[in-house]
Amino acid sequence: MAELIYKQLISKLKKRITANEFPDMKLPDERSLSETYEISRSSVKRALGQMASDGIIFKKRGSGTFINPLYLKNKTVFNYAGTNLGVTDGFEMNGKSPKVKVLSFEVIAPSEDLQRNLFLNADDFVYKIVRLRLFEKTPFMIETGYIPIKIVPNLSRVIVKGSIFNYLEDAQNQAVTKSSISIYAEPSTENDQALLDLKSTEPVSIMDGIFFLDDGTPFEYSSMRFHYKFSKFNTFMSVK
Amino acid sequence: MAELIYKQLISKLKKRITANEFPDMKLPDERSLSETYEISRSSVKRALGQMASDGIIFKKRGSGTFINPLYLKNKTVFNYAGTNLGVTDGFEMNGKSPKVKVLSFEVIAPSEDLQRNLFLNADDFVYKIVRLRLFEKTPFMIETGYIPIKIVPNLSRVIVKGSIFNYLEDAQNQAVTKSSISIYAEPSTENDQALLDLKSTEPVSIMDGIFFLDDGTPFEYSSMRFHYKFSKFNTFMSVK
DNA sequence: TTAGTTTATTGGAACGTACCAATTTTTTAA
DNA sequence: TTAAAAAATTGGTACGTTCCAATAAACTAA
Numbered sequence: 292m293a294e295l296i297y298k299q300l301i302s303k304l305k306k307r308i309t310a311n312e313f314p315d316m317k318l319p320d321e322r323s324l325s326e327t328y329e330i331s332r333s334s335v336k337r338a339l340g341q342m343a344s345d346g347i348i349f350k351k352r353g354s355g356t357f358i359n360p361l362y363l364k365n366k367t368v369f370n371y372a373g374t375n376l377g378v379t380d381g382f383e384m385n386g387k388s389p390k391v392k393v394l395s396f397e398v399i400a401p402s403e404d405l406q407r408n409l410f411l412n413a414d415d416f417v418y419k420i421v422r423l424r425l426f427e428k429t430p431f432m433i434e435t436g437y438i439p440i441k442i443v444p445n446l447s448r449v450i451v452k453g454s455i456f457n458y459l460e461d462a463q464n465q466a467v468t469k470s471s472i473s474i475y476a477e478p479s480t481e482n483d484q485a486l487l488d489l490k491s492t493e494p495v496s497i498m499d500g501i502f503f504l505d506d507g508t509p510f511e512y513s514s515m516r517f518h519y520k521f522s523k524f525n526t527f528m529s530v531k
Numbered sequence: 532m533a534e535l536i537y538k539q540l541i542s543k544l545k546k547r548i549t550a551n552e553f554p555d556m557k558l559p560d561e562r563s564l565s566e567t568y569e570i571s572r573s574s575v576k577r578a579l580g581q582m583a584s585d586g587i588i589f590k591k592r593g594s595g596t597f598i599n600p601l602y603l604k605n606k607t608v609f610n611y612a613g614t615n616l617g618v619t620d621g622f623e624m625n626g627k628s629p630k631v632k633v634l635s636f637e638v639i640a641p642s643e644d645l646q647r648n649l650f651l652n653a654d655d656f657v658y659k660i661v662r663l664r665l666f667e668k669t670p671f672m673i674e675t676g677y678i679p680i681k682i683v684p685n686l687s688r689v690i691v692k693g694s695i696f697n698y699l700e701d702a703q704n705q706a707v708t709k710s711s712i713s714i715y716a717e718p719s720t721e722n723d724q725a726l727l728d729l730k731s732t733e734p735v736s737i738m739d740g741i742f743f744l745d746d747g748t749p750f751e752y753s754s755m756r757f758h759y760k761f762s763k764f765n766t767f768m769s770v771k
Numbered sequence: 772t773t774a775g776t777t778t779a780t781t782g783g784a785a786c787g788t789a790c791c792a793a794t795t796t797t798t799t800a801a
Numbered sequence: 802t803t804a805a806a807a808a809a810t811t812g813g814t815a816c817g818t819t820c821c822a823a824t825a826a827a828c829t830a831a
Contacts, residue, residue, distance in 0.1 A: 475764070
């Protein structure tokens with residue numbers, strides 16, 4: 292195990308919330324929690340802080356800590372517990388496993404945009420990889436990814452068909468966990484319509500992302516064009 | 532001032548980063564920062580933690596703290612500093628002030644969906660407010676909002692035309708800062724096309740949101756249909 | 772020179788303390 | 802009975818300490 296103290300507390304509290312052990316919709320105060328679980332108030336604060344930023348609870352100085360009634364009650368449209376990128380919901384895809392089809396794979400010079408987004412010089416060549424992603428027979432996304440050669444010198448078509456992220460983690464001990472994402476919509480192009488089985492009136496949801504290595508190196512720029520029924524992005528926001 | 536210590540550090544570091552005072556793209560280690568600014572390491576950690584979750588820096592145990600090269604480079608292209616809901620970019624709207632047109636305003640019984648989303652009983656009536664939002668003459672969004680009467684008993688058409696959020700903050704000392712958001716796209720309906728000046732092939736971006744009061748009470752459910760050119764959602768994500 | 776080992780560096784987790792600020796509850800006074 | 806004042810409650814900020822774990826740097830031996 293060796294699970295972190297504050298994470299233990301989080302799961303314990305989640306369980307108790309779900310089990311309806313707090314009928315007044317309030318958690319005990321931090322000092323009490325600290326005592327009952329025999330951990331420091333600092334650890335309690337860390338746990339509650341995380342839960343608050345996930346939208347599970349609300350803290351109010353002087354008043355106490357309140358449970359989000361929607362977390363407990365009915366799982367609404369909103370998938371709770373933090374941010375949730377959803378290639379989902381479109382329809383059931385239970386049991387259907389994701390497939391990848393590589394549409395093209397080449398090496399190109401980076402455009403100016405790309406140079407900016409991946410922090411490259413004009414002579415830092417990049418792989419351009421176009422993939423179609425499907426659930427079984429159902430295509431749901433066209434992904435165009437750009438990866439600098441200098442970061443992954445030996446990228447083969449075989450690796451491309453699998454997951455590059457796994458490749459990196461295994462072969463170079465570099466995890467990809469951070470990304471900067473931009474989400475918007477556009478009318479579908481003829482290419483979109485052909486590949487994603489869309490009518491001309493049906494749009495694509497676009498998710499542009501820059502993925503970073505642990506040390507902050509921009510590692511991939513990727514533009515993902517989704518069949519609009521297969522894209523939904525859920526998040527909990529705290530404005531200022 | 533009385534500005535918080537860790538926020539002071541954040542702005543100082545941002546300034547230094549922007550001024551290119553860290554040519555090796557690394558920040559000093561936490562213990563040094565603690566010394567040079569004469570604050571505790573805990574406060575340093577809090578500042579750096581926030582900056583990391585905003586995507587400005589990357590921390591790596593054993594190695595140090597790295598600056599996101601994209602933060603330095605083109606801050607303009609990158610709407611950085613964390614999550615950023617953007618009713619923006621579509622086109623310049625500098626100087627153009629946002630306008631509101633109330634399309635309808637009525638009291639209705641809540642649908643089952645709404646009962647779930649706002650945590651209501653079937654007899655908790657709600658205001659239904661449909662607004663068209665514009666920049667000067669340019670409509671960019673249709674907003675359909677639902678607010679329980681029991682939370683805002685005396686909502687008048689006058690208040691509706693202004694900002695309900697301000698009304699709440701002033702009159703009831705309740706701030707609205709937390710929300711749960713879901714983003715997706717759909718083909719435009721005829722109504723969308725008429726109101727937002729869209730062609731039939733052009734879509735809307737939809738942002739459904741539940742807004743909460745400070746104490747966690749769901750306060751408004753709102754469905755916002757954007758002209759696709761006027762909606763862009765930027766965020767920085769940390770997976771796992 | 773190289774490969775393996777040891778040491779130093781650096782961020783992470785957890786504990787605990789002191790004091791502050793917003794809110795609620797209780798008490799007091801008119 | 803009511804309104805103002807005081808006290809208690811509750812989360813927030815900040816400091817500081819101890820130990821740990823991942824990584825990098827230095828060292829040692831073949």
